[in-house]
Each structure stands twice: as structure tokens, then as C-alpha cells.
Amino acid sequence: MITLWQLPTTTVPISGRLESFPVRRVYCVGRNYLDHIREMQEGSERDDPFFFQKPTDAVVTDGSSIPYPPQTGDLHFEGELVVAVGRAGSDISVAEAPGHIFGFAAGIDLTRRDRQRDCRDLAQPWEAGKSFDHSAPCGAIVHADQAGEILSGELRLSVNDRQRQRTSLKLMIWNVPEIISHLSLSYRLMPGDLIYTGTPAGVAAVEPGDRIDVEITGLPALTVTISEGETHASQ
Ligand code: MN
Numbered sequence: 001m002i003t004l005w006q007l008p009t010t011t012v013p014i015s016g017r018l019e020s021f022p023v024r025r026v027y028c029v030g031r032n033y034l035d036h037i038r039e040m041q042e043g044s045e046r047d048d049p050f051f052f053q054k055p056t057d058a059v060v061t062d063g064s065s066i067p068y069p070p071q072t073g074d075l076h077f078e079g080e081l082v083v084a085v086g087r088a089g090s091d092i093s094v095a096e097a098p099g100h101i102f103g104f105a106a107g108i109d110l111t112r113r114d115r116q117r118d119c120r121d122l123a124q125p126w127e128a129g130k131s132f133d134h135s136a137p138c139g140a141i142v143h144a145d146q147a148g149e150i151l152s153g154e155l156r157l158s159v160n161d162r163q164r165q166r167t168s169l170k171l172m173i174w175n176v177p178e179i180i181s182h183l184s185l186s187y188r189l190m191p192g193d194l195i196y197t198g199t200p201a202g203v204a205a206v207e208p209g210d211r212i213d214v215e216i217t218g219l220p221a222l223t224v225t226i227s228e229g230e231t232h233a234s235q
Contacts, residue, residue, distance in 0.1 A: 010056045012084075012105065012194075013140040015220055021084055021102070021141050024192030026054040027183055028080075028109055028130070032173050032198025039201045042120065049174050049198065051183055052126050054109075058136040059194070062222050066134045068208050068229040072112035075206055075226070078199035079157030079165045079214045081150070082107035083176055084141045085193040092184040097177035100189060104150045106139040106214040106222040108157075109196050113205070138194065139214065139222030151176055153217025155200070159210050167200035169216075 011020035031037050032049045069075060086102025116129025157165040174182060179197055206226050214222040
């Protein structure tokens with residue numbers, strides 16, 4: 001039983017540091033790799049990427065056991081590079097954007113794909129598909145100074161040791177400075193913001209008992225397992 005005064009704040013470990021990164025907001029980019037747009041067969045390949053949000057407390061850390069969420073029979077992984085924001089700014093230029101980056105992490109944008117398709121078909125907001133409990137696993141953050149050439153590296157996601165996604169991060173439609181610049185036109189970015197930068201092709205369903213590993217060149221791996229769903233009784 002958790003009472004009001006014991007509500008935890010959401011933090012993510014920082015690699016090599018005692019302090020953790022406090023999460024303020026979670027932004028996500030949709031449609032940022034052409035091969036994923038093609039596999040989803042939605043919209044025009046010429047449509048721009050766009051943004052949506054997840055609740056801050058949807059973030060869970062490396063090693064988490066994630067209960068299979070309610071209201072879905074089609075829970076999908078989406079392996080993604082996560083950018084942690086370290087400096088506030090609005091209307092940030094592409095040239096200035098790297099100065100607003102605190103660091104990078106491996107992440108997963110968990111998606112109730114059946115509910116997301118409902119949202120599309122009914123022209124409703126995406127929350128039911130994207131913004132549920134435990135839907136934003138995030139690995140330890142590596143400070144940008146220690147991260148090296150992350151943005152020319154590779155992302156790989158495997159389920160139970162079978163590789164399901166693999167891409168060069170260079171294949172993003174909007175690269176990381178462009179994402180920061182576009183996002184800052186609509187929202188004032190603040191320290192503590194996380195930005196999930198979109199997923200490549202290969203997304204698919206997972207089941208209770210599955211283990212998901214995300215590896216990005218130069219970053220600590222992120223591993224989560226899917227467990228049986230919780231009941232929604234009165235805890
Ligand atoms: Mn995504």
C-alpha cells in the first residue's frame with residue numbers, strides 16, 4: 001500500500017555517477033525511420049516525423065520486470081536511442097542543439113499496437129496505445145562527454161537472444177539535433193526531459209516470459225523481462 005506522502009519520483013541511473021537523472025517529461029518521436037514507416041504501411045513516406053508524450057512514471061530502469069499491460073493482446077517492443085536533456089531552451093537551432101544534450105541511453109517504446117491502431121481508425125489520441133504504465137524502459141544514461149560517436153553507431157534489439165531490430169542511427173529521418181530543434185519550437189525543453197528518438201523496422205509482439213535486450217554502440221545494454229499481468233484489484 002503506497003500512501004500519498006510516499007510517492008516516488010522517477011529517476012534513471014547515470015553511468016559512473018552516484019547521482020541519478022530526475023525525469024521531468026518523456027517525449028517520443030513517431031515515424032523517424034523509413035523502414036519502420038514502410039512496415040507499418042501508414043500515411044505517406046513524405047510525412048514529417050511528429051511527437052507524442054508518455055507519463056513520467058512510465059519510465060522503468062534496466063533489469064525491470066514489466067507486468068504484461070491490461071487492455072491489449074499485442075504488446076510490441078520498439079528499440080530506440082534516448083536523449084537526456086541537460087539544459088533549458090526554446091526555439092533551439094540545429095547548431096545549438098548539441099549543447100542541450102546531457103547524455104544518451106538505450107530505451108524501449110513499449111506499444112499496445114492493437115490499441116494504437118484503434119486510435120488511428122477512430123481518429124482518437126494515441127494515449128491508449130502508447131502512454132501506459134511501465135511503457136518507457138530506459139537504460140543507464142551515459143554523459144555526452146563520455147559517449148563518443150553515439151550518433152554514428154548502431155542499435156540492436158533482441159528477444160530471447162534472437163535479433164529482431166538492427167539499424168545505423170544515421171538512418172533517422174530527423175537526426176538528434178534536428179529533433180531537439182523541432183521539439184523546442186512547441187515546448188520549452190528543460191533539464192530532466194527524455195526524448196525517445198523513434199524505432200527502425202522489425203517491431204513485433206512479446207509475451208510474458210520474454211526477455212528484451214537493447215544494445216547501442218557505446219552505451220550500457222538495457223534488459224527487461226515481461227511478466228504475467230497484474231490484476232487490477234484494489235492495491
Ligand atoms: Mn516509438
